[in-house]
Structures are given as C-alpha cells and as structure tokens.
Amino acid sequence: MDRIRRNKLVIFVLVFPGLLVFTFAVLYPIFMSAYYGMTDWKGIGEFNIVGFENYRKVIFEDKIFRTSLLNAAALAFFTVFVQHPVAMFFAIITDKIGGKLESFFRAVFFVPCVISIVVTSKMWVNVLNSNYGLLNKILDAINLGFLKQDWLGHKDIALFSVIFVIMWQGFGYAYLIYYSGIKGIPEELLEAGRIDGANSWQQFSKITFPMLKPVIMVNVSIAITSSLKQMEPIYLMTNGGPGTRTQFVANYLYMQAFSAQKYSYANAIAVVFVIVCLITTVVVQNIFRSRD
Amino acid sequence: MTSAGYDSPLKNAKTKARALRYIQIILCALMTVGCVFPLIWLIDFSLVKANELFGKNFLVWPKEPHWENYYLALTDGKVPQYLLNSVFVSFVSVGLIVLLSVMMSYGFTRMKWRLSKVFLNIVLLGFMIPIHATLLSNFITFSRLHIQDSPMALIIPYVAFNLPQATFIMTGFMDSVPKEIEESALMDGCSILRLLFTIVFPVLKPAVMTVIITSFINVWNEFIMAATYLTSDRFRTLPFSIYNFAGMYSSNYSAQFAVMTLSALPSLIAYVILNKHITKGIAAGAVKG
Structure with missing residues (x-):
C-alpha cells in the first residue's frame, strides 16, 4: 500500500502536467519580467542591461504609480465600508423574507456578476454619458438637473464613478458570500436570542455579526486584493483618465508597454506590482489571523 | 394602522412584523431595480433607432422593433x-x-x-x-x-x-x-x-x-x-x-x-x-x- 502511494512515476504523472502549465504561464513570466525590467528594451531590437534603474524609478519617482496605488486603496475602502455593509444588510433581509421571493432576489442580485465585464463597462459608459446617458435623464426627470455631470470626464468625479461601477458589478459576489454565511448560522441560536427577548439590532450585534466573522474575513481580504488587481473596467471606461485620475496599476503598466513603448519600464512596474500584491495579501491575512 | 394603538399587544406586534416585512421587500425591490434597470435600458434601446436615445424618456416603447x-x-x-x-x-x-x-x-x-x-x-x-x-x-x-x-x-x-x-x-x-x-x-x-x-x-x-x-x-x-x-x-x-x-x-x-x-x-x-x-x-x- 505504502509502496503504491510512494511510486515516483505515478506522482510525476499526476503532478507534472499541471505544474508545467502553471510554471510556464504564471511563474516564468514573472521571472522574465524581472529580467526585462533590468534592461532598456523597447519590445523590439537590441537592448542593454541597465540594472535596477527602472525599479528605482517605479518605487521612488513615479507619481502615476503612486496615484494608481492610492486609487486602489480608495476602491478597497469604499468596497469594504460601503459595498460590504449594504451586501450584508441585504443578505440578512433576504434571509428573513424567505420563500420564493428570497430565491428571486438572490438570483437577481447576482445577475451583474454573470455578465461579461466588457458588456457592463460599456453599458455604464453609456449610462453615464453626459449627452444621452440614463443617469442624467433621471436627474432631469426628478428635478435634480443641476446635479447633471460628465460622470466619467470630470476630474474630481470620474474616480467615484469608476468605483461605483466596480462596486455595482461586484455587489452580487459580496452579497452571495454573506448570504451563504448567514445560511450557515444555526437557526437555534437566533431562536434562543428571540426567546430571550433580543431585538433585531441585538440579534445582529450579538449573534449574527460574531458568527459571520470568518466569512467577513474571507470576503474583506478578497475585496482588498481584488481592488488592487482591477483593470478591465478602467481600460474599457476611462483608460485611466481624465489625466491620471482613474489610473490603476494594471492599466498603467499596460499603457506603458503597449502605448508608450516603454516595455522594460512596464515590466519593472509589473514586478513591483506582484510584490505589492504579495505583501498586501500577507499583511491582510496576518491582521485577520491575529484578530482571531 | 391608525387604530394600532388600541389593538391588543399581540395584534400590534403582528402588524409591526408585517410592516417590517413590507419594508424589507420594498428595499429588495429597489435593489433589484438598481441591478437590472441599466440592462433593461440597454435592451430597450437596442430595439429602436439610434437617435431615439437622445430623447427625454428613460424607456421607449419599440412600436416597430428595429431588428x-x-x-x-x-x-x-x-x-x-x-x-x-x-x-x-x-x-x-x-x-x-x-x-x-x-x-x-x-x-x-x-x-x-x-x-x-x-x-x-x-x-x-x-x-x-x-x-x-x-x-x-x-x-x-x-x-x-x-x-x-x-x-x-x-x-x-x-x-x-x-x-x-x-x-x-x-x-x-x-x-x-x-x-x-x-x-x-x-x-x-x-x-x-x-x-x-x-x-x-x-x-x-x-x-x-x-x-x-x-x-x-x-x-x-x-x-x-x-x-x-x-x-x-x-x-x-x-x-x-x-x-x-x-x-x-x-x-x-x-x-x-x-x-x-x-x-x-x-x-x-x-x-x-x-x-x-x-x-x-x-x-x-x-x-x-
């Protein structure tokens, strides 16, 4: 028995194909980027090794890189403190509604998540359009016409519009995770609370919220790391503009490589980006673990 | 609801629970609108002439759908x-x-x-x-x-x-x-x-x-x-x-x-x-x- 489970050939056959694909398309490119980042290559032609010059610039001098990180932090902040409380609230009330309506609402809230980001992003570009967009029309209709904006073009508002769209798209995920967490709380606990005369708020703060803690941790760490990794909505809605107001790291490095022809510099950004992601994940998990 | 104050406590609690349920359903319905209305808008205007988008209405009735x-x-x-x-x-x-x-x-x-x-x-x-x-x-x-x-x-x-x-x-x-x-x-x-x-x-x-x-x-x-x-x-x-x-x-x-x-x-x-x-x-x- 033990001999079968230690058979080297079998282990190799099982594990090698997956590891090969993973290494080839995920790990190898990071190492290649680390190397390209040390050159002055433009993507074609000859190049020289320039050492850590690109990395130094990314970390210490690049203001756009810093803006991109701050934008990601803003997105993470709004996701955790706006989207998540709303998602949790709706998870709790749909659970209370029960029956067919509950399944209906649960199904509908997730609809935006199954639609391609390309569709939803382009749809929102139209909804937010200043000439014919749905949002401005609604504002006109309810006599709030003075609030009309070029939602994606205004330098102080664009970031919030982008954040709103990303939160809209991701709402279903956050909701669903809280919802399944609430379904996992044993009914007897809530029943016992009710018998002891707990009101809705006490039920939430004394039973539901503490019981949800593990789920909250998972959900919040997903939110923080995915805020950092946003790209498609930005690429498709504003491409980082106006100016660099809505720039995010992934979109920035993409622009540097394919529009600005700074291939080696873009690779340096990519490597710093990976390191930032790794550090953030480790830090977030450690904070949660020590809280536990 | 106006007479709620005179009702028995039990009935009162029941009315309250029902009111709460209605509020919950209304909130969820609003959220539903928020989630799907942009999509409905999209589908609606895919069936009309392009310039109708510049009209005042949120939605238009596609009398003759522009297939x-x-x-x-x-x-x-x-x-x-x-x-x-x-x-x-x-x-x-x-x-x-x-x-x-x-x-x-x-x-x-x-x-x-x-x-x-x-x-x-x-x-x-x-x-x-x-x-x-x-x-x-x-x-x-x-x-x-x-x-x-x-x-x-x-x-x-x-x-x-x-x-x-x-x-x-x-x-x-x-x-x-x-x-x-x-x-x-x-x-x-x-x-x-x-x-x-x-x-x-x-x-x-x-x-x-x-x-x-x-x-x-x-x-x-x-x-x-x-x-x-x-x-x-x-x-x-x-x-x-x-x-x-x-x-x-x-x-x-x-x-x-x-x-x-x-x-x-x-x-x-x-x-x-x-x-x-x-x-x-x-x-x-x-x-x-």
Whole structure:
C-alpha cells in the first residue's frame, strides 16, 4: 500500500502536467519580467542591461504609480465600508423574507456578476454619458438637473464613478458570500436570542455579526486584493483618465508597454506590482489571523 | 394602522412584523431595480433607432422593433463566429482545468512524497499573482513560440490562472473524503490512475461542479488576455465583439447595444437555467478559496 502511494512515476504523472502549465504561464513570466525590467528594451531590437534603474524609478519617482496605488486603496475602502455593509444588510433581509421571493432576489442580485465585464463597462459608459446617458435623464426627470455631470470626464468625479461601477458589478459576489454565511448560522441560536427577548439590532450585534466573522474575513481580504488587481473596467471606461485620475496599476503598466513603448519600464512596474500584491495579501491575512 | 394603538399587544406586534416585512421587500425591490434597470435600458434601446436615445424618456416603447440592429450585430458584429470561438476555448480550458486539478490534488493529498507541501504552496501562490503582471512577458514568449494568435495563446494561460483556485477547492474536498474505499481497491491491485477515474472522480462530483462553474465564468468573460494575445480576428472570443464593433459603428448606439445584448445573452440564459448550481458553486468556491 505504502509502496503504491510512494511510486515516483505515478506522482510525476499526476503532478507534472499541471505544474508545467502553471510554471510556464504564471511563474516564468514573472521571472522574465524581472529580467526585462533590468534592461532598456523597447519590445523590439537590441537592448542593454541597465540594472535596477527602472525599479528605482517605479518605487521612488513615479507619481502615476503612486496615484494608481492610492486609487486602489480608495476602491478597497469604499468596497469594504460601503459595498460590504449594504451586501450584508441585504443578505440578512433576504434571509428573513424567505420563500420564493428570497430565491428571486438572490438570483437577481447576482445577475451583474454573470455578465461579461466588457458588456457592463460599456453599458455604464453609456449610462453615464453626459449627452444621452440614463443617469442624467433621471436627474432631469426628478428635478435634480443641476446635479447633471460628465460622470466619467470630470476630474474630481470620474474616480467615484469608476468605483461605483466596480462596486455595482461586484455587489452580487459580496452579497452571495454573506448570504451563504448567514445560511450557515444555526437557526437555534437566533431562536434562543428571540426567546430571550433580543431585538433585531441585538440579534445582529450579538449573534449574527460574531458568527459571520470568518466569512467577513474571507470576503474583506478578497475585496482588498481584488481592488488592487482591477483593470478591465478602467481600460474599457476611462483608460485611466481624465489625466491620471482613474489610473490603476494594471492599466498603467499596460499603457506603458503597449502605448508608450516603454516595455522594460512596464515590466519593472509589473514586478513591483506582484510584490505589492504579495505583501498586501500577507499583511491582510496576518491582521485577520491575529484578530482571531 | 391608525387604530394600532388600541389593538391588543399581540395584534400590534403582528402588524409591526408585517410592516417590517413590507419594508424589507420594498428595499429588495429597489435593489433589484438598481441591478437590472441599466440592462433593461440597454435592451430597450437596442430595439429602436439610434437617435431615439437622445430623447427625454428613460424607456421607449419599440412600436416597430428595429431588428436590423441585431442583423448588423450578427453580420458585421460577427457575434456567431466569436460565440463559437468562446465555446471552443471555454470548453477545452475548463476540461483541462478539471482534469489537471484533480490529478494534481490527488498527487498532493494522497501520494506520499517529501516536497508535496512545498509544491502545493507554490501553486496556491498563484492566487496572489495578478494576471496583468504576466501579460507583457507572455506576449513576447507566445510570439517567440509562434502560438500567439492561436487558441493555445488563450487556453494555456486560462488553465494556468484557474489552477490555483481549482486545486485549492479540490485538495480541501479530498481532505474531507475518507480513504477507505480507495484503500481496498488498491489492495485488490487497482492502479492509481484507474482508481482516479473510476472511484475518486465520482466522489469528487460536488467539488468538480464548483470548479467547473467558477472557472467557466472566469474563462467565458475573460477579456484582457484575449485582447492582448490575439492579433487577428480569427480566434477572438465573445467579449471582444463589443470592443471591435464599438469602433466600427461608433455613432450607431442602438447597434452597439444590440451587440452588447447578444453577447450577454448566452451567460444570462445559462444563469437562468443553472442559477441554483451557480450561486451554490460560487459561494462554495469563495469560502473554501
């Protein structure tokens, strides 16, 4: 028995194909980027090794890189403190509604998540359009016409519009995770609370919220790391503009490589980006673990 | 409600509970509007003339639906071709993701070798690595290997980037499955690979479903790799049709909306049919992942 489970050939056959694909398309490119980042290559032609010059610039001098990180932090902040409380609230009330309506609402809230980001992003570009967009029309209709904006073009508002769209798209995920967490709380606990005369708020703060803690941790760490990794909505809605107001790291490095022809510099950004992601994940998990 | 003050406490509590329930339902209904109204707006204006979008109304009644918008979407938008490409790439990718993750997870959890934990953690590291950081150098690598602008340029990275989550879900599930049945089959001289496909696979069905659903949604909707690694039109996938079409018909909004509606349709239909499985799969994938 033990001999079968230690058979080297079998282990190799099982594990090698997956590891090969993973290494080839995920790990190898990071190492290649680390190397390209040390050159002055433009993507074609000859190049020289320039050492850590690109990395130094990314970390210490690049203001756009810093803006991109701050934008990601803003997105993470709004996701955790706006989207998540709303998602949790709706998870709790749909659970209370029960029956067919509950399944209906649960199904509908997730609809935006199954639609391609390309569709939803382009749809929102139209909804937010200043000439014919749905949002401005609604504002006109309810006599709030003075609030009309070029939602994606205004330098102080664009970031919030982008954040709103990303939160809209991701709402279903956050909701669903809280919802399944609430379904996992044993009914007897809530029943016992009710018998002891707990009101809705006490039920939430004394039973539901503490019981949800593990789920909250998972959900919040997903939110923080995915805020950092946003790209498609930005690429498709504003491409980082106006100016660099809505720039995010992934979109920035993409622009540097394919529009600005700074291939080696873009690779340096990519490597710093990976390191930032790794550090953030480790830090977030450690904070949660020590809280536990 | 006005007489509530005079009612018995029990009745009063009942009225209150009912009022609360109505409020809850109304709030959820408002949220529903928030989630789907933009989509309804999109579909509505895909059926009218482009200039109607500049009118005052939120929605218009398409007295004579302008189906030619959809005709344009199907012909110049090449939706059918992109759809076929998407189907091909997604099925092959998801099939490989399931196969490779089951094999790897079995190797990591059931086989006994010294470095199994190390390699498992290396794969799980993939969770933290952003796809976008690999775009630049994969672009170069793929063109050097002459696989850029082919389905391989999508299938390979799609499989690679979905393996960490799939492996995480599979190893978690395998740990919770007792080994007894396997052991007796092995005693009877069954080989590991046969065991894997005849005995282990069926037991893993719930985890396999979760992996299929999560990775299918990822792969089906993926855009940036498809936009980067494919340079010609031949193998482009569904999300790209909108991007392409927006350039060709930049002022014909209705036709653009028709393309968007059409490309959202397959996933919407799949969701309506499979919604229970999908929501369950997503929740399981997230909490275990």
